[in-house]
Amino acid sequence: MNSRGNIKDFLFEKTTSLFALCVLALTLLLFALLVRESLPAIRKIGASFVTNTTWDPVLEEFGALPFLYGTVVSSFLAILIALPLGVGAAIFINEFAPDWLKTPVSFLAELLAAIPSVIYGLWGIFVLLPVLRDYFMKPVSRVLGWIPLFQGPVYGPSMLAAGVLLSIMIVPFILSVSREVLATVPKVQKEAVLSLGGTRWEMIRIVIGQHCIPGIFGATILGLGRALGETMAVTMVIGNRPDIVLSLFQPGYSMAAVIANEFTEATGELYLSALVEIGLVLFFLTIVVHLVAKLILNRMVPEARKGAAR
C-alpha cells in the first residue's frame, strides 16, 4: 500500500508541476512572440525608433518618441494627482475614521478599482471632458495661457484629461497599498508619541517619516505601472495626436493608445512590426516598474503582496 501511495503521490506532484511549467512556458512564449514580431522593425529602424519624433505609416517612417512621451507624461500627471489623495485618504481611514466607517469606505474604493476601463473612458468623454474644458481649462487658459504648460487652443481631449482620468483609476491602488503600509507601524510607537503630548497629526508626521516613506514610494511605483499600461480610458480622452508639445492642454498620444487604434489597420509587415515593437517597449517599461514596486513592497510589508497582486 505504501509503495502504491508513493507512485500516486509522485504522479500527482509531477502533474501539478507540469501545469506550473505550462505557466512558465506561456510567459516565455509571450516574450518570444513579441520579440519575433518586432524583429523586422528592430532590424530596419534600429535605435532611431525611440529617438525619432515622426510617425508616418504612409511614408514608412516610424518614430515612437511621441508615444513614449505621452505615456510617461500622462502617467506622471496621474501620480501627481493620485498620490496626495490616495495617501491622505488612507491616513484618514486608518488613523481618524471610526471603525464602522472603515469597511464601507474601503468597499467603495474597491468598487472604484473594479470598474472596467472602457466605462471610465465613456464617462471621461461625456462627463469629465466637458467639465474640465469649460470650468478648468478655459479659465486657466484665459489667465495663464502665456505659460508654456497651458498654451494653445482648448479642445478638451488632452494630456491633462488623460492624466486626470488615469489618476481616478489608480487612486484605489495607492489607497489600499498605503493602508497596508500604515498598518505595519507598531502601535506602541504611535502611542508613545501621543502619550508625550503630541497631536494626531504630529504622531502621523513622525511615524510616516520614520516608517512609511519607502512603502508609500512602492505604492506610487505600483500605481505608475498601472497607469503606464492603461489603454482604453487614455485612448478615449488623450486626443490621439502624435506630437510632442509641452502644453498639457494639447492632445497627445500614448503607446497603448497607438497600438489600440492602429493595429487592425496596419497594412504592411513593417507597420505591424513597428506597432509590436511599441508593445515590446511598453512590456519592458511596465515590467521594470512593476518589479521595482514589488521589490520595495515585499521588503517593507509581506502583507502588501496581496494588495500588489490585484
Place this chain on the structure above:
Amino acid sequence: MISISFRRRATDRIMKTLFLLSVFLVILPLVLIFFDLLWKGAKELKWSLLTDLPRPVGEPGGGIANGIAGTLTLAGLAMAGGIPLAVLSGIYLAEYGKGVLASLVRFAVDLLAGVPSIIMGIFGYVLWVLPMKRFSAWAGASALAMIFIPIVVRTTEEMLKTVPVPVREAALALGIERWKTTLFITVRTASAGIITGILLAMARILGETAPLLFTALGNQFWQTGLDQPIAAVPLQVFSYAISPYDDWHDKAWAGAVVLILMVLVLSIGARVLTRERN
C-alpha cells in the same frame, strides 16, 4: 493636564480636514460615475437591449444580445483553459513549491500580472490571427486567459497557504495518501477562497476591452463559430462611445450599465463568499 498650544491644535485640525477632503475626492468620482450611468443609461435600458441584435444608426431599438453572448463565450473559453492550469499551478506552488522551478514560476506569474492587457491582445493576435488570417473567438479568449491565469495562480497559492499545517498533518497521520490529502482536504478547506479568486478574475476579464480590439474584433451579428470574429459588450460600448451619433451614445451608456452589473454581481458575490467563510 498638558495644554497644547493653539498653533499645534490648529495644524492638527487643518490636516484632519485635508485628509477627510481627500477621502471625499477619492469617493466622488465613483458616485458621479454611478449616477451618470443610471441617468444616461436609463434611456436605452429596455428589455430589447438584452434580446435584440444591434441595428444600424438611425433605426430605433436594437440591443446588445450578441455582445452579451459573446462576452460570456469569451470568458467561458478563457476560464475553461485558465482554471485547471491556474489552480493546479497554484497547488504546485503552495504544496510542493520550494525548488528552482517554483521560484521561476512565481517570478513568471508576478511578471504576467504586471503586463498591460493590450499586450495580451498582441499575444492573441500573433498566436491566432496571423496564422489563421482571421479574427476569432479563440484569439480573444487566449488573450483573456493570459490576464486570468496570473490572478488565479496567486490567489490559489495564497489561499492554500492559509490552511494550517496541522490539518495536513492530521490527515497524513490517519494514513491518507498525500495527493488525497491535498485534493480532498487542503484544497477543499481553501475552496471558498479559491472560488473568490476565480470570481474576481472573471469580473476582471469580463470588462476587458483592449485585448479584444484586434483579436475578437467584434461582430454585428450572432457568432457562427469560434473561428469567427465575435461580439463583446465592452467592444460595443467602446465603438458606440466613439461614434458621432447621439442615439449610439445612449446605447453606449446602456451597454455600460449592463457591463457594470455583470462585473458588480461577480465582485460583490465574491466578497459575500469570503465574508461567510470568516
